[in-house]
Amino acid sequence: xxxxxxxxxxxxxxxxxxxxxxxxxxxxxxxxxxxxxxxxxxxxxxxxxxxxxxxxxxxxxxxxxxxxxxxxxxxxxxxxxxxxxxxxxxxxxxxxxxxxxxxxxxxxxxxxxxxxxxxxxxxxxxxxxxxxxxxxxxxxxxxxxxxxxxxxxxxxxxxxxxxxxxxxxxxxxxxxxxxxxxxxxxxxxxxxxxxxxxxxxxxxxxxxxxxxxxxxxxxxxxxxxxxxxxxxxxxxxxxxxxxxxxxxxxxxxxxxxxxxxxxxxxxxxxxxxxxxxxxxxxxxxxxxxxxxxxxxxxxxxxxxxxxxxxxxxxxxxxxxxxxxxxxxxxxxxxxxxxxxxxxxxxxxxxxxxxxxxxxxx
Ligand SMILES: Nc1nc2c(ncn2[C@@H]2O[C@H](COP(=O)(O)OP(=O)(O)OP(=O)(O)O)[C@@H](O)[C@H]2O)c(=O)[nH]1
Ligand SMILES: [Mg+2]
Ligand SMILES: [Zn+2]
Numbered sequence: 135x136x137x138x139x140x141x142x143x144x145x146x147x148x149x150x151x152x153x154x155x156x157x158x159x160x161x162x163x164x165x166x167x168x169x170x171x172x173x174x175x176x177x178x179x180x181x182x183x184x185x186x187x188x189x190x191x192x193x194x195x196x197x198x199x200x201x202x203x204x205x206x207x208x209x210x211x212x213x214x215x216x217x218x219x220x221x222x223x224x225x226x227x228x229x230x231x232x233x234x235x236x237x238x239x240x241x242x243x244x245x246x247x248x249x250x251x252x253x254x255x256x257x258x259x260x261x262x263x264x265x266x267x268x269x270x271x272x273x274x275x276x277x278x279x280x281x282x283x284x285x286x287x288x289x290x291x292x293x294x295x296x297x298x299x300x301x302x303x304x305x306x307x308x309x310x311x312x313x314x315x316x317x318x319x320x321x322x323x324x325x326x327x328x329x330x331x332x333x334x335x336x337x338x339x340x341x342x343x344x345x346x347x348x349x350x351x352x353x354x355x356x357x358x359x360x361x362x363x364x365x366x367x368x369x370x371x372x373x374x375x376x377x378x379x380x381x382x383x384x385x386x387x388x389x390x391x392x393x394x395x396x397x398x399x400x401x402x403x404x405x406x407x408x409x410x411x412x413x414x415x416x417x418x419x420x421x422x423x424x425x426x427x428x429x430x431x432x433x434x435x436x437x438x439x440x441x442x443x444x445x446x447x448x449x450x451x452x453x454x455x456x457x458x459x460x461x462x463x464x465x466x467x468x469x470x471x472x473x474x475x476x477x478x479x480x481x482x483x484x485x486x487x488x489x490x491x492x493x494x495x
Pocket of ligand 3: 422423428429432435436438
């Protein structure tokens with residue numbers, strides 16, 4: 135049973151989570167939600183306020199993969215060390231987990247956020263919209279088990295005519311998914327975005343660097359909580375201002391998680407998410423003459439036929455082909471494999487170091 139004065143209520147505690155907590159709380163343990171993660175440095179919210187959370191080495195060396203480690207949004211049981219410090223005891227099962235798979239022989243996972251209800255996927259209208267990039271983020275959300283919302287920032291930088299065109303383009307991209315072209319300075323837009331955040335819900339902000347994730351969170355909070363950065367004039371690229379994941383409370387009772395802009399979304403194996411986003415195309419592809427049809431040159435391609443008869447949108451088809459090709463290549467291209475191995479080594483390096491330190495003790 136939840137107590138109506140539980141301070142964790144404002145951090146999203148509800149009956150379901152309480153039930154899960156009840157089954158793993160033991161004497162000496164207390165519940166906590168992870169509110170920030172900067173590499174291996176975690177902060178949690180407890181009933182007594184915010185504290186650091188240390189992760190015992192055994193979590194690193196007994197982890198089957200990255201998903202066994204904590205991330206922002208996680209509900210945990212922790213042991214109190216002192217006023218400012220706690221020790222992770224266990225991570226509760228997650229109802230959603232936004233993560234990316236770093237493919238390879240033994241795949242591993244980078245965690246972006248846990249226990250998230252919706253993913254707000256941001257793009258900047260100061261740049262062309264990368265259709266396939268947005269779809270990739272949608273797939274990431276779908277695979278993680280949460281609903282996407284598409285937000286296109288910086289509409290104030292467009293003329294009314296261009297804005298109308300982009301509106302149509304975004305509509306085609308979003309299809310059934312809620313979307314909005316907005317300006318961080320427009321109070322009606324902000325009210326609309328707020329209306330998509332129900333009290334008690336946790337929203338994860340995703341998108342490349344410089345699109346305005348932290349800016350929007352600041353506007354929703356009503357104060358400058360998070361650092362924001364100018365984009366480079368030359369190419370409108372962001373500067374990776376946000377460097378760690380952080381959960382922030384909104385005045386309306388919602389919670390938002392700010393993320394650093396992802397650098398290499400191309401490296402993920404999104405099989406499950408792709409299949410969900412493009413379910414209809416996968417279905418249709420069964421009618422291609424060749425089972426391993428790449429939908430490019432082959433005769434009897436059901437997908438190209440469907441594009442010709444306008445049964446499916448050309449842009450969507452192009453993204454599908456691009457993403458599935460990337461996926462194929464990622465499996466076989468030795469150069470990509472090598473890159474991935476290096477990337478993984480970097481991620482695992484720290485864990486291995488920790489493991490060795492622990493063994494020496
Ligand atoms: N004109 C205009 N500028 C905006 C808008 N939203 C954000 N910006 C600007 O875009 C720049 C980047 O914003 P940030 O909020 O730092 O972007 P971010 O997505 O958090 O970037 P990272 O933290 O690097 O991932 C800042 O200069 C903001 O002022 C908008 O709606 N209109
Ligand atoms: Mg930021
Ligand atoms: Zn085909």
